[in-house]
Amino acid sequence: xxxxxxxxxxTLTAGGAERVMSFVAQNINNxxxxxxxxxxxxxxxxxxxIKGIRVKFLxxxxxxxxxxxxxxxx
Numbered sequence: 453x454x455x456x457x458x459x460x461x462x463t464l465t466a467g468g469a470e471r472v473m474s475f476v477a478q479n480i481n482n483x484x485x486x487x488x489x490x491x492x493x494x495x496x497x498x499x500x501x502i503k504g505i506r507v508k509f510l511x512x513x514x515x516x517x518x519x520x521x522x523x524x525x526x
Contacts, residue, residue, distance in 0.1 A: 456487075491508070
């Protein structure tokens with residue numbers, strides 16, 4: 453049974469933390485973990501292509517307004 457891992461980011465705009473977290477989410481061991489990248493921002497602002505994992509954009513302008521959606525995501 454795979455362990456589910458959820459990575460939450462405010463945006464996927466060009467930045468160091470966003471790039472590192474997206475890289476970790478994509479390269480985690482797929483045999484042991486099922487990773488999902490949850491982005492509270494907009495899909496149109498994404499600066500990085502994410503492949504091989506599930507990516508969900510909440511399309512919210514602020515993280516504060518996305519908290520209920522994050523809580524009820526799974």
